[in-house]
Amino acid sequence: MSEGYRYLDNGAATRLDERVLEAMTPFLFETYTVATSQFSYSLGIAAREALERARSDIAASLGAASEEIIFTSGSTESSNMAIKGVPHALANKGKHIVTTRLEDFPVLNSVKALERDGYTVTWLDTDSDGRLDPAALEGAIRPDTVLVSIQAANQEIGTLQDLAALAAICKARGVVLHSDATHTYPRLPLDVSSLSVDLLTLSTELVHGPKGVGALYLRKGTPLHKWMDGGFQEFNLRAGSENIAGAVGMARAVELVTPEETAGIQAMRDAALEQLLAIPQSILNGHATWRTPQNVNVSFRFVEGEAITLHMDLRGYALSTGSACFSRALEASHVILGIGGDHERAHGSVRLTFGRYNTLDDATGAANALAEVIERLRAISPLGKD
Amino acid sequence: MSEGYRYLDNGAATRLDERVLEAMTPFLFETYTVATSQFSYSLGIAAREALERARSDIAASLGAASEEIIFTSGSTESSNMAIKGVPHALANKGKHIVTTRLEDFPVLNSVKALERDGYTVTWLDTDSDGRLDPAALEGAIRPDTVLVSIQAANQEIGTLQDLAALAAICKARGVVLHSDATHTYPRLPLDVSSLSVDLLTLSTELVHGPKGVGALYLRKGTPLHKWMDGGFQEFNLRAGSENIAGAVGMARAVELVTPEETAGIQAMRDAALEQLLAIPQSILNGHATWRTPQNVNVSFRFVEGEAITLHMDLRGYALSTGSACFSRALEASHVILGIGGDHERAHGSVRLTFGRYNTLDDATGAANALAEVIERLRAISPLGKD
Numbered sequence: 028m029s030e031g032y033r034y035l036d037n038g039a040a041t042r043l044d045e046r047v048l049e050a051m052t053p054f055l056f057e058t059y060t061v062a063t064s065q066f067s068y069s070l071g072i073a074a075r076e077a078l079e080r081a082r083s084d085i086a087a088s089l090g091a092a093s094e095e096i097i098f099t100s101g102s103t104e105s106s107n108m109a110i111k112g113v114p115h116a117l118a119n120k121g122k123h124i125v126t127t128r129l130e131d132f133p134v135l136n137s138v139k140a141l142e143r144d145g146y147t148v149t150w151l152d153t154d155s156d157g158r159l160d161p162a163a164l165e166g167a168i169r170p171d172t173v174l175v176s177i178q179a180a181n182q183e184i185g186t187l188q189d190l191a192a193l194a195a196i197c198k199a200r201g202v203v204l205h206s207d208a209t210h211t212y213p214r215l216p217l218d219v220s221s222l223s224v225d226l227l228t229l230s231t232e233l234v235h236g237p238k239g240v241g242a243l244y245l246r247k248g249t250p251l252h253k254w255m256d257g258g259f260q261e262f263n264l265r266a267g268s269e270n271i272a273g274a275v276g277m278a279r280a281v282e283l284v285t286p287e288e289t290a291g292i293q294a295m296r297d298a299a300l301e302q303l304l305a306i307p308q309s310i311l312n313g314h315a316t317w318r319t320p321q322n323v324n325v326s327f328r329f330v331e332g333e334a335i336t337l338h339m340d341l342r343g344y345a346l347s348t349g350s351a352c353f354s355r356a357l358e359a360s361h362v363i364l365g366i367g368g369d370h371e372r373a374h375g376s377v378r379l380t381f382g383r384y385n386t387l388d389d390a391t392g393a394a395n396a397l398a399e400v401i402e403r404l405r406a407i408s409p410l411g412k413d
Numbered sequence: 414m415s416e417g418y419r420y421l422d423n424g425a426a427t428r429l430d431e432r433v434l435e436a437m438t439p440f441l442f443e444t445y446t447v448a449t450s451q452f453s454y455s456l457g458i459a460a461r462e463a464l465e466r467a468r469s470d471i472a473a474s475l476g477a478a479s480e481e482i483i484f485t486s487g488s489t490e491s492s493n494m495a496i497k498g499v500p501h502a503l504a505n506k507g508k509h510i511v512t513t514r515l516e517d518f519p520v521l522n523s524v525k526a527l528e529r530d531g532y533t534v535t536w537l538d539t540d541s542d543g544r545l546d547p548a549a550l551e552g553a554i555r556p557d558t559v560l561v562s563i564q565a566a567n568q569e570i571g572t573l574q575d576l577a578a579l580a581a582i583c584k585a586r587g588v589v590l591h592s593d594a595t596h597t598y599p600r601l602p603l604d605v606s607s608l609s610v611d612l613l614t615l616s617t618e619l620v621h622g623p624k625g626v627g628a629l630y631l632r633k634g635t636p637l638h639k640w641m642d643g644g645f646q647e648f649n650l651r652a653g654s655e656n657i658a659g660a661v662g663m664a665r666a667v668e669l670v671t672p673e674e675t676a677g678i679q680a681m682r683d684a685a686l687e688q689l690l691a692i693p694q695s696i697l698n699g700h701a702t703w704r705t706p707q708n709v710n711v712s713f714r715f716v717e718g719e720a721i722t723l724h725m726d727l728r729g730y731a732l733s734t735g736s737a738c739f740s741r742a743l744e745a746s747h748v749i750l751g752i753g754g755d756h757e758r759a760h761g762s763v764r765l766t767f768g769r770y771n772t773l774d775d776a777t778g779a780a781n782a783l784a785e786v787i788e789r790l791r792a793i794s795p796l797g798k799d
Contacts, residue, residue, distance in 0.1 A: 043441040055429040068726035100486030103643040103653035133643035239625030257519035267489035340454035
């Protein structure tokens with residue numbers, strides 16, 4: 028990292044923690060063999076035991092049983108596996124899926140793939156803060172509904188859904204519920220012994236865990252068609268040689284997240300938000316309180332997100348924008364548009380994400396720099412002059 | 414690793430090379446951000462450049478163009494993506510697939526999944542060394558054949574196929590050819606500018622590269638339906654945040670494999686094979702010369718693979734067997750059975766795999782220990798006494 032350069036985009040949260048690599052190291056260089064059965068050699072058994080310990084630690088972190096945790100290559104795969112695996116297993120029940128317009132791409136585009144394959148999809152709208160009305164979900168469920176997928180928190184604007192209320196509806200109606208918890212787990216409490224969600228997309232990429240590994244929580248008895256074919260690993264639900272070091276690193280990353288740390292990150296978020304919302308013609312994207320502790324997202328009128336990120340880069344801050352070119356998506360943020368924003372609001376949006384390696388000074392420093400950059404850009408902008 | 418303990422199962426080849434981790438480290442702790450577009454901040458651009466350098470290095474190693482390399486989470490995913498993605502894209506042409514009975518599980522079980530979904534599959538037999546007769550492939554191709562998948566080398570017995578002859582047939586017949594090259598790349602030369610294969614499953618997990626990362630070679634113009642849905646990464650062919658460190662590590666692992674090293678590994682193989690085939694009632698599994706440099710696989714009559722591995726473990730050697738309990742598969746090695754072996758031959762098979770961290774002493778030491786173990790086991794065995 029350049030001296031003094033501050034990551035405040037999602038990258039802020041993807042820096043690996045040295046303690047995670049330390050936990051992984053024995054499985055890279057010593058017990059690096061494949062996990063084997065008990066009819067085998069001792070180090071294969073040791074590898075298997077480490078894998079099962081990681082699995083049980085992750086299960087315990089969310090009140091699940093060990094056999095309900097399936098390791099994958101990350102959030103994208105976990106969501107593909109859930110969205111494509113449940114409807115396939117419930118083909119006899121129907122071909123109707125319920126989800127929201129604000130889902131992250133793995134869910135959004137997996138559902139669209141099923142839609143192209145003949146499934147009917149109810150795309151639920153949210154309110155202008157990105158929250159889903161449980162009554163809307165209740166009204167959308169049909170006798171042929173095979174899957175509901177609703178994110179725990181939004182990837183861009185940090186809005187938390189009332190997952191408990193939504194899960195209660197699905198349970199009462201006997202419908203399988205999947206939730207992408209990539210942006211809440213393990214920072215926010217999640218307990219599947221009281222929350223009746225059936226599948227969860229999990230990873231620790233955004234809390235300084237390893238890349239290339241994730242998990243799917245699958246409640247016992249939930250029907251799931253195997254998506255990744257091959258060997259018999261992961262209870263014969265997900266093929267591929269086990270990434271022992273990755274699983275161990277993921278478990279270690281979970282362990283390292285503390286409520287105190289999360290409170291500190293939330294203080295950064297609040298400090299930045301307070302300053303940014305004091306800038307004229309700014310608007311908060313997402314909910315003021317139903318919001319992940321690490322997320323700031325504000326739109327500024329009469330400025331372009333790309334210009335902001337380039338100027339902020341020169342001042343030593345990496346942050347992101349919902350503008351199309353930045354994201355390499357084909358269009359402006361579907362999330363900002365989905366909560367009723369227009370293209371200008373999407374193009375003028377700025378997202379900051381705080382992590383373990385940020386400080387309160389990063390938050391206030393970035394907000395100060397943003398205020399200056401926006402003032403300058405507006406001064407030279409042809410927009411908003413009349 | 415226990416002092417003096419020698420890995421000779423596939424694990425021998427999965428130990429990470431410290432130099433690979435060293436190449437990955439800057440992307441774990443410094444330039445750890447996501448790869449971004451040029452309308453972004455400098456470190457996101459640096460991450461993207463590192464990713465593209467890794468891609469172009471891997472492409473160069475097999476005579477491909479950069480844009481023909483798609484990063485995945487490993488061999489299993491690459492094969493799923495190929496086997497499920499090509500037929501889906503060629504739905505208008507037909508629903509016939511050709512493969513062999515000896516494929517590794519990711520290909521084997523992906524093809525079986527398609528078979529359950531209504532595809533017709535021609536399962537080609539090989540000869541008793543595991544080699545496929547090109548004339549058999551020629552005879553199997555039909556007007557509605559959408560995909561041929563034939564491994565470059567076998568995962569258990571190391572038999573190399575005559576990929577050049579097979580590829581020429583597919584090219585002449587206008588049929589897409591996929592090959593799982595997990596057990597040859599990058600140890601054996603592979604040049605797609607002369608070899609007309611269309612898709613290749615690639616990883617460096619077996620040459621001391623990182624786990625959780627692999628690649629699919631996809632010849633320009635080959636139709637492929639996107640399998641992993643989500644973001645627009647990897648030319649919009651494979652979603653998921655890029656694993657920059659993983660890609661960089663994979664490229665470094667390729668670079669570290671030299672013909673000299675491979676020749677040394679082949680010498681270990683030959684020394685072990687010579688000793689093991691001198692043991693009475695032994696039989697070579699696989700071809701004597703069309704064989705990967707790292708693979709030894711021999712069956713011994715009147716002994717059980719599990720007993721051999723347990724005794725070898727006590728003597729400080731990890732190796733594997735094609736027996737059912739060891740492999741956690743539901744049945745004895747489909748490869749040994751596929752080349753005409755019976756269950757006794759499968760259960761009495763022993764595989765040794767040599768890698769960078771083995772020596773010629775490991776090979777001869779393991780062979781000596783095996784000779785003793787087999788003699789003892791046979792002395793106490795009720796089998797073969799009449």
